[in-house]
Amino acid sequence: MTKKIIINPVTRISGFMEIQADIENDQVVDAKTEGLLFRGFEKMLNGRNPLDAVYFTQRICGICSTAHSIASTLALEDAMGVIPSEQGRYLRDIIHGCEFLQNHIRHFYQYTIPDFVKLPEDYPLFKAEHNDFRLPKEKNDRMIKDYFDSLDLSRSAHEMLAVLGGKAPHNHGVFIGGISTQATTDKIIKIKSILNSIYQFINNRMIPDVYTIAEYYRDYFSIGKGYENLLSFGCFYDYKNLGTLYVNPLVYTNGKMSVFNSDNITEETDYAWYKNRQSTEKPFEADSEVDMNKPQAYSWVKAPRYNNLPYETGPLARLWLSGEYRNGISTMDRTIARVLEARKIALIMNTLLENLTPGVSVQKEYSIPETAIGKGLIDTTRGALGHWLRINNQVISFYQIITPSAWNLSTRSSNGVKGTAEQALIGTPVKNINDPVELGRTVRSFDPCVSCATHVYTRGKHINTIQVVS
Amino acid sequence: MRVEDFSDKKLSRIMVEINYDISLLYVIPCVYTRNLILNHLRDRIFMLEVAMEAISHPATLQPQPLHLQPADNSIVEPTTPKQPTTQPTTPKQPTTQPTTQPTTQPTTQGNQTTFTLQELARFDGKDGNLAYVAVNGTVYDVTNNATWAAATHFGLTAGKDLTNEFASCHAGQPILSKLRIVGKLV
Amino acid sequence: MSNASITCPEYRARLNTAASLVDTVKTQIRQGVFKKRNLVWLELTGCSGNIISLLDGSNPDFKYLISNMTHFIYNNSLSASEGQNAMEQLFSVLRSDYILAVEGAVATKNNGLYNIIGRFNGKPITALEAVKTLGEKAAHVIAIGACATHGGVSAARPNPAECVSVQSVLDRKVIKLPGCPCHPDWFMGTLAHILLYGEPKLDSKDRPLLFYSTLIHDRCPRRSYFDKGIFAKKLGDKGCMFKLGCRGPVTRTDCPVRQWNQYVNWPIEDDTPCIGCAQFGFPDSMEPFISYNTTREVRK
Numbered sequence: 001m002t003k004k005i006i007i008n009p010v011t012r013i014s015g016f017m018e019i020q021a022d023i024e025n026d027q028v029v030d031a032k033t034e035g036l037l038f039r040g041f042e043k044m045l046n047g048r049n050p051l052d053a054v055y056f057t058q059r060i061c062g063i064c065s066t067a068h069s070i071a072s073t074l075a076l077e078d079a080m081g082v083i084p085s086e087q088g089r090y091l092r093d094i095i096h097g098c099e100f101l102q103n104h105i106r107h108f109y110q111y112t113i114p115d116f117v118k119l120p121e122d123y124p125l126f127k128a129e130h131n132d133f134r135l136p137k138e139k140n141d142r143m144i145k146d147y148f149d150s151l152d153l154s155r156s157a158h159e160m161l162a163v164l165g166g167k168a169p170h171n172h173g174v175f176i177g178g179i180s181t182q183a184t185t186d187k188i189i190k191i192k193s194i195l196n197s198i199y200q201f202i203n204n205r206m207i208p209d210v211y212t213i214a215e216y217y218r219d220y221f222s223i224g225k226g227y228e229n230l231l232s233f234g235c236f237y238d239y240k241n242l243g244t245l246y247v248n249p250l251v252y253t254n255g256k257m258s259v260f261n262s263d264n265i266t267e268e269t270d271y272a273w274y275k276n277r278q279s280t281e282k283p284f285e286a287d288s289e290v291d292m293n294k295p296q297a298y299s300w301v302k303a304p305r306y307n308n309l310p311y312e313t314g315p316l317a318r319l320w321l322s323g324e325y326r327n328g329i330s331t332m333d334r335t336i337a338r339v340l341e342a343r344k345i346a347l348i349m350n351t352l353l354e355n356l357t358p359g360v361s362v363q364k365e366y367s368i369p370e371t372a373i374g375k376g377l378i379d380t381t382r383g384a385l386g387h388w389l390r391i392n393n394q395v396i397s398f399y400q401i402i403t404p405s406a407w408n409l410s411t412r413s414s415n416g417v418k419g420t421a422e423q424a425l426i427g428t429p430v431k432n433i434n435d436p437v438e439l440g441r442t443v444r445s446f447d448p449c450v451s452c453a454t455h456v457y458t459r460g461k462h463i464n465t466i467q468v469v470s
Numbered sequence: 471m472r473v474e475d476f477s478d479k480k481l482s483r484i485m486v487e488i489n490y491d492i493s494l495l496y497v498i499p500c501v502y503t504r505n506l507i508l509n510h511l512r513d514r515i516f517m518l519e520v521a522m523e524a525i526s527h528p529a530t531l532q533p534q535p536l537h538l539q540p541a542d543n544s545i546v547e548p549t550t551p552k553q554p555t556t557q558p559t560t561p562k563q564p565t566t567q568p569t570t571q572p573t574t575q576p577t578t579q580g581n582q583t584t585f586t587l588q589e590l591a592r593f594d595g596k597d598g599n600l601a602y603v604a605v606n607g608t609v610y611d612v613t614n615n616a617t618w619a620a621a622t623h624f625g626l627t628a629g630k631d632l633t634n635e636f637a638s639c640h641a642g643q644p645i646l647s648k649l650r651i652v653g654k655l656v
Numbered sequence: 657m658s659n660a661s662i663t664c665p666e667y668r669a670r671l672n673t674a675a676s677l678v679d680t681v682k683t684q685i686r687q688g689v690f691k692k693r694n695l696v697w698l699e700l701t702g703c704s705g706n707i708i709s710l711l712d713g714s715n716p717d718f719k720y721l722i723s724n725m726t727h728f729i730y731n732n733s734l735s736a737s738e739g740q741n742a743m744e745q746l747f748s749v750l751r752s753d754y755i756l757a758v759e760g761a762v763a764t765k766n767n768g769l770y771n772i773i774g775r776f777n778g779k780p781i782t783a784l785e786a787v788k789t790l791g792e793k794a795a796h797v798i799a800i801g802a803c804a805t806h807g808g809v810s811a812a813r814p815n816p817a818e819c820v821s822v823q824s825v826l827d828r829k830v831i832k833l834p835g836c837p838c839h840p841d842w843f844m845g846t847l848a849h850i851l852l853y854g855e856p857k858l859d860s861k862d863r864p865l866l867f868y869s870t871l872i873h874d875r876c877p878r879r880s881y882f883d884k885g886i887f888a889k890k891l892g893d894k895g896c897m898f899k900l901g902c903r904g905p906v907t908r909t910d911c912p913v914r915q916w917n918q919y920v921n922w923p924i925e926d927d928t929p930c931i932g933c934a935q936f937g938f939p940d941s942m943e944p945f946i947s948y949n950t951t952r953e954v955r956k
Binding site: 006007008009010011012013014015016018036037038039040043044047048049051052055056059060061062063065106110111114119123124125126127128129148151152154155158159161162163164165166167168169170172173175180181182190361362363364365366367368440451 | 770922
Binding site: 614 | 764806813814821824885899900903905940942943944947949950
């Protein structure tokens with residue numbers, strides 16, 4: 001007998017999500033992930049001053065706002081033919097690194113830990129109903145201390161960001177050409193010292209913490225595989241003098257590596273509530289016209305595909321593609337990879353800081369072209385992010401965004417192939433059908449950002465028939 | 471705004487925006503947002519008016535030399551920042567009308583400067599042009615008015631008659647007396 | 657300024673505002689005068705950036721907030737429980753005294769189905785329904801961030817989800833803390849005032865005068881450049897950014913003195929113009945944010 005589980009809200013993510021899973025013989029046999037928030041950024045951006053897109057798109061997401069400012073800046077640089085200087089790139093990428101650190105620390109401690117660590121219940125916020133807490137008291141207590149202490153470090157990551165970016169969230173510094181202001185010695189040393197304390201925390205406490213969890217929850221190395229296809233748009237790569245500090249644009253399919261080519265990106269709309277001019281569209285052809293009567297559609301998240309296949313993107317993909325982590329692909333591997341990546345980013349930022357020349361101004365007076373077309377593709381905190389834009393009459397005439405969470409949490413495509421997270425849920429054993437903790441843990445390992453994934457979509461008919469678990 | 475600005479494409483775009491604003495007005499409950507949309511609507515309708523004017527009287531779009539002598543009754547409040555006098559003024563378009571900065575001393579020629587809507591439209595604060603707005607028939611210079619950064623103010627652009635917008639937002643407030651008068655709207 | 661101290665009174669006041677309120681709270685807690693109150697933080701149709709901003713607060717910080725100032729009952733980003741259990745926790749506050757903090761606008765299209773915040777007993781709960789239900793009974797409602805106070809970016813033209821402000825759907829007073837995001841001090845200070853003395857003095861738009869009284873322009877360190885007509889031509893310049901489109905002259909908040917992220921920096925000091933994020937009308941009325949082609953000749 002198939003039982004249906006619905007979890008809504010999936011808390012400790014960015015945004016609003018529902019998981020629906022069909023359970024047979026204590027295993028997930030079918031799963032759907034639904035994003036439940038829509039605002040419509042692509043429609044909003046039409047008609048606006050192109051330079052404003054850098055600030056406007058930041059507001060898609062509060063925890064990864066820097067990511068959007070950078071992708072938007074890259075798309076504008078592409079469209080306007082602006083080539084930033086290397087100093088400008090270093091400065092901008094340092095700001096990007098700060099956002100990575102903030103996100104990864106908060107995602108591990110505030111979003112992930114409460115699934116595995118019993119936090120003190122005299123805080124109503126930490127009241128949890130399930131019993132699957134396996135850590136012995138001493139280790140559990142250590143984690144609680146680290147949960148609270150980590151708040152200071154993730155806050156410091158944003159403090160570092162603000163030193164160069166003006167404020168966080170929603171920074172001002174990232175802009176075409178690099179960043180707005182100049183590095184000065186006092187800013188550089190301030191960032192360096194904060195970075196040092198963050199690095200110490202990651203190295204001495206965060207990494208041991210994630211391996212402690214891995215030790216007691218080994219079953220999660222076999223849960224949440226997905227398709228094992230990985231994708232990266234490139235991250236901290238291709239510097240003139242420093243080469244690639246992290247990972248180049250690469251793809252891993254069926255065990256083989258290949259170079260990433262952005263022409264092979266398409267989005268499918270067969271199971272999403274849009275009019276089909278053609279069921280597969282390239283990013284520049286994307287059309288957001290709604291069709292709420294489409295029979296088989298069940299969600300608003302489109303299905304981004306590369307060579308018609310669904311891909312996973314994020315810290316695990318990056319570390320895999322750079323060759324630094326090859327332990328496996330699973331819920332636990334994803335979580336470990338995110339923590340290891342935090343250390344890597346801290347080291348990369350240190351390299352960039354050491355290559356800064358204080359007092360270099362990278363800004364110019366820019367004029368907006370009459371017409372232009374550009375795209376900005378970059379790997380960021382949650383994975384691969386792309387902004388595609390057109391300028392006409394000196395204003396934005398088209399804007400399309402594909403976020404990492406759209407890749408990871410996509411819907412099915414026309415051949416019925418599920419999205420990556422949906423596939424990852426298949427086969428998950430559910431021990432207690434009244435407290436299916438395994439599902440949330442797996443989905444959270446993707447670090448979902450639903451405010452990002454559903455920015456373009458209009459909500460339509462809601463699925464009415466719900467069979468709550470009997 | 472120039473003749474080329476009123477192409478079919480641009481006009482139909484303006485119509486699309488007007489219609490969309492109207493459909494939004496049906497559903498927006500918040501008064502404040504409604505007023506913003508009404509401002510936007512007024513702005514677009516003004517553009518249509520100028521377009522109609524341009525189409526029916528194409529000759530008047532030829533630039534005429536302006537006598538940029540401020541009237542005697544121009545008021546320069548101590549708080550209003552002085553006009554920067556250092557900027558070169560090579561206008562972008564070959565059909566030139568003088569965009570020299572007026573000096574800060576009012577002349578006593580007695581000639582009141584008049585502006586038609588088309589002439590006012592050139593003072594949109596772009597391409598190095600000054601920023602003028604008209605309220606109740608008087609044309610004011612807002613080029614260096616702090617609230618008109620980038621020659622825009624809460625979604626409004628310069629070079630227009632903003633009588634109605636002003637009334638809906640600032641009625642009764644002592645704002646106009648602090649602005650520098652540069653002429654009359656005819 | 658007196659010779660006795662070279663500290664600027666503004667600077668001192670800024671540092672002390674939130675801290676002195678919190679000190680009073682601490683004393684009162686010890687004296688048994690002060691009680692922690694229930695706090696619910698609802699995220700609605702927005703980017704959830706205000707809770708991130710809250711986590712960036714210091715003195716008081718988030719730990720202090722949940723340990724000493726409030727029983728923090730529910731938040732979508734932080735609550736350990738999920739699904740039905742989380743919803744039960746959320747709605748359990750209706751039986752008691754609580755303060756409601758809301759961020760994000762309210763999507764109203766399709767009766768609010770554009771933003772579902774959870775399922776309670778199987779029924780999807782829209783943001784609209786949640787804020788109405790919880791807003792009615794709350795002792796105080798604080799709208800945090802541009803989207804909650806006036807629609808903000810969620811309601812930007814053409815507003816596809818038909819987002820509106822929190823006040824538009826509630827028939828009671830809502831304290832408004834605009835900002836994109838709202839500075840953690842503005843929230844913490846307002847909350848501390850409520851806990852100690854009740855509702856703070858509000859201006860005609862329901863913003864606490866404590867934080868939103870003075871224009872940025874009137875406290876801007878670059879004001880003398882504006883007055884002398886020395887203007888920046890591009891980002892990164894040190895002059896006044898009026899000609900680039902700075903909205904400091906129309907934005908009322910204390911960014912120049914309080915600054916951001918442990919008081920290290922703020923947009924103007926970062927050599928970018930203010931985009932008016934803490935003023936009603938953001939973003940549509942504050943655009944264009946960056947303009948090079950204005951009343952100043954552009955050298956090509």
